[in-house]
Ligand code: ADP
C-alpha cells in the first residue's frame with residue numbers, strides 16, 4: 001500500500017488516498033480543538049494514543065459482529081480504512097448527563113439517564129453543528145428512514161459492547177459520538193474514530209475524567225488521562 005495525495009485535512013486527522021481506490025489512509029494528529037475550533041492546542045502523542053485506542057475498539061466491536069471501516073493499523077499514527085461516502089451527521093449516545101446535555105437541560109453532571117439517549121447533530125462547522133431530529137435528517141436527505149434505523153441499532157449495540165467492556169476496567173462510559181458512511185453497495189458502515197477525543201470516560205470509583213474534557217475545561221493532566229485509558233484497555 002502506498003500513500004497518495006492528501007485528500008482532506010481535518011481538525012484531528014489527515015486523510016490520504018492510497019493506490020487502492022477503495023481504501024484511505026488516516027493520519028492521527030496531536031492537534032486538539034474544542035468549542036467548534038475556538039480553542040486550539042496540542043496534546044502530546046494524542047495521535048499515537050488515539051490511533052491505538054480506536055484500533056483496539058474497532059477490533060473489539062468486530063468480535064461482537066459490528067463491522068466498521070477499520071482495515072488495519074499501519075503505523076503509530078496511521079490507520080488503513082475503507083473509503084466511505086460520509087453522512088454529514090454526528091451521532092451521540094449518552095448514558096449519563098454531561099457536557100452539552102447537562103447544560104441544555106440544567107441537569108447535574110453525573111445524573112444517570114433512565115435509558116440511553118441518542119442525539120444527532122448536523123456535521124457543519126459553519127453552522128456550529130446544530131442538533132437535528134430524525135425528521136430533519138430525512139427532510140434534508142442526509143439519510144433515509146431504514147438507514148437511521150440501522151444507525152440507531154449499531155449505535156446502541158456499540159454502547160452495550162463498550163459499556164460492558166469498560167466496566168471491567170473500572171471505567172464508566174458516559175457518552176460518545178460516532179460517524180457513519182455508505183460503502184460501495186450503500187450499506188451503512190461505522191467510521192471515523194472511537195477515542196477520548198469523542199467519548200467521555202470516567203473512572204468508576206473516583207469519577208476522574210479520562211478524556212478530552214480535561215483539555216476542554218483546562219483541567220491539566222490531559223496526556224496522562226489519554227495514556228491511563230489506553231493502559232487500562234490493554235491491561
Ligand atoms: P473534522 O472533519 O471534524 O475536522 P477529522 O480531523 O477527524 O474531523 O477528519 C477526519 C475526516 O475524515 C472527517 O471529516 C471524517 O468524517 C472523515 N472520515 C472518517 N472516516 C472516513 C472514511 N472511512 N471514509 C471517508 N471519510 C472518512
Ligand code: TMP
Nearest residue numbers: 098099100101175176177197198199200
Ligand atoms: P457534548 O456533551 O459536548 O454534546 O458531547 C457529547 C459527546 O460527543 C462527547 O463524548 C464528546 C463528543 N463530541 C464530539 O466528538 N465532537 C463534537 O463536536 C462534540 C460537540 C461532541
